[in-house]
Amino acid sequence: MENNRSSWGSNLGFLLAAIGSAVGLGNIWGFPYKMGKSGGFTFLLVYLLLAVFVGMIIMVSELAIGRKTKLSPIDAYKKVSAKFAWIGWMATIAPFLIMSFYSVLGGYCLQYIALNMTKLSFGNGAVAMSGSEIFGAMLTTPLGCVVFTALFIFLCMAIVQGGVSSGIEKFNKIGMPALFVMLLIIIVRSLTLPNAVEGLKFMFVPGYAVKAQFIEKAPNLITVLGTAGGQMFFSLSLAMGAILTYGSYLSKEENLVRNSVIIVISDTLIAIMAGIAVIPAAVANGIANGTPVGQIKLSGPNLLFVTLQDVFSNMGSLGPLFGVIFYALVLIAAISSAISLMEAIAAHWIDMDIQKGENDTRKQRVLTVSLLILFEAVIVAWDGLGSNFSPASLLGISDPPTFLDCFLDFMDCWSEGIAMPLGAMLMALMIGWEKSPELVLDEVAHGDPSEGFKKFYRICIKFVVPVVMAFVLAGQMIDFFGGPQIVWYIVSVVALVVFFCLSFFQPHAEK
Numbered sequence: 001m002e003n004n005r006s007s008w009g010s011n012l013g014f015l016l017a018a019i020g021s022a023v024g025l026g027n028i029w030g031f032p033y034k035m036g037k038s039g040g041f042t043f044l045l046v047y048l049l050l051a052v053f054v055g056m057i058i059m060v061s062e063l064a065i066g067r068k069t070k071l072s073p074i075d076a077y078k079k080v081s082a083k084f085a086w087i088g089w090m091a092t093i094a095p096f097l098i099m100s101f102y103s104v105l106g107g108y109c110l111q112y113i114a115l116n117m118t119k120l121s122f123g124n125g126a127v128a129m130s131g132s133e134i135f136g137a138m139l140t141t142p143l144g145c146v147v148f149t150a151l152f153i154f155l156c157m158a159i160v161q162g163g164v165s166s167g168i169e170k171f172n173k174i175g176m177p178a179l180f181v182m183l184l185i186i187i188v189r190s191l192t193l194p195n196a197v198e199g200l201k202f203m204f205v206p207g208y209a210v211k212a213q214f215i216e217k218a219p220n221l222i223t224v225l226g227t228a229g230g231q232m233f234f235s236l237s238l239a240m241g242a243i244l245t246y247g248s249y250l251s252k253e254e255n256l257v258r259n260s261v262i263i264v265i266s267d268t269l270i271a272i273m274a275g276i277a278v279i280p281a282a283v284a285n286g287i288a289n290g291t292p293v294g295q296i297k298l299s300g301p302n303l304l305f306v307t308l309q310d311v312f313s314n315m316g317s318l319g320p321l322f323g324v325i326f327y328a329l330v331l332i333a334a335i336s337s338a339i340s341l342m343e344a345i346a347a348h349w350i351d352m353d354i355q356k357g358e359n360d361t362r363k364q365r366v367l368t369v370s371l372l373i374l375f376e377a378v379i380v381a382w383d384g385l386g387s388n389f390s391p392a393s394l395l396g397i398s399d400p401p402t403f404l405d406c407f408l409d410f411m412d413c414w415s416e417g418i419a420m421p422l423g424a425m426l427m428a429l430m431i432g433w434e435k436s437p438e439l440v441l442d443e444v445a446h447g448d449p450s451e452g453f454k455k456f457y458r459i460c461i462k463f464v465v466p467v468v469m470a471f472v473l474a475g476q477m478i479d480f481f482g483g484p485q486i487v488w489y490i491v492s493v494v495a496l497v498v499f500f501c502l503s504f505f506q507p508h509a510e511k
């Protein structure tokens, strides 16, 4: 039966696909800004420590569980754990929710590519609006957003329908090197703008964000820990079934630890490079137009679709060309992440069919998943980041917490905010306490990890990961729900203790 399951053509193909999954919007609009705001080099250091002690550990674990079971998340967790089988459902619903806004953002990229192509053909005067006017006009034209969202979903669908090695792997083998080259082009252009160095200072110099009045006071270490942890998880595509699914197509010969190290390093490197590509350009352009550094919008949709569009519009006749290159780069990053999300969702049903002896239902299953995604994405596309309506406006709430601001935040809250940290915490407890770390280490052993790594792994999965995830969970709830911070710390610690007891005590174990 297993013979009919897909597999990667090569380890390099797998690596590029996994890096493709990891490198996405998070790297471009999240990392550089969070790094700047949360302490520059200090943040980078915390991020790297977390990546080594937590990110890599979860990455190895997900790959190992995927490869060991050769199943999609839902079935893999069912097979591994009696108590935590439902993590598999969480790891399938979360990517589904992420897709609701990821595809809308992908649709925006398509529209911005078209926009810059128009400018390229007819000159900058063709669309003589500011970035914020363009963005506002786009958001308040919901039908256009829906159409381009559908187009984005269709592109991803076509790739995933192509299969693991001849669809996903092939796309990444071309897309990832292309993305890298485009990124280098944008970096060179960005760093040669006057005052670009101020942008570098924002990113790297601790305390600069406060001095430039970007923020009032430096965040405390716990906040930084939460921010860095959340960002790291999202950026590495962890705890959402995607990496597990990709691992399930990997051959037994490959070294999981080495692969994880390569993925983590590449993702972080590209996040830093993306920062060097966008932040100096954004800051330089802001300064040239007399905007104080503290008021330049450097994160989220505004960075991508307002601040940077202004950069390209103000760059002269070659601006639109850089615009096309940049938005195409973001599009590739978005597609390569979205296809891993789509695959993680569809794999369950494809596996089920294979077990029933039906081997070519991939196209049909992926189509169904795509239609479901389109359905939820229409809501996110239509609300226009809250410009047209929002969960808060529908509920009649006037001063809403972040998660009700718009449907993007709403979907993001349940997936990135809750399911992701909780899923990772549960996974670590399941491996570390319900089962045993050897579950993963035996699978890794096909690539022969050293004794040192084994010791390191056991300590991290049992102690470090669950505790850090509790902080990340608290951090996310503070961001999304607001209210007194202490409440969310208590909620997280209670969750940690309850789930620890659940995994530690084995009522049916033999005496």
Ligand code: TRP
Binding pocket: 021, 022, 023, 024, 025, 026, 027, 095, 098, 233, 234, 235, 236, 237, 238, 240, 242, 243, 337, 338, 340, 341
């Ligand atoms: N890693 C992607 C990014 O940085 C987004 C993402 C989060 C993701 N979780 C995922 C992608 C799970 C694929 C699978 O933007």
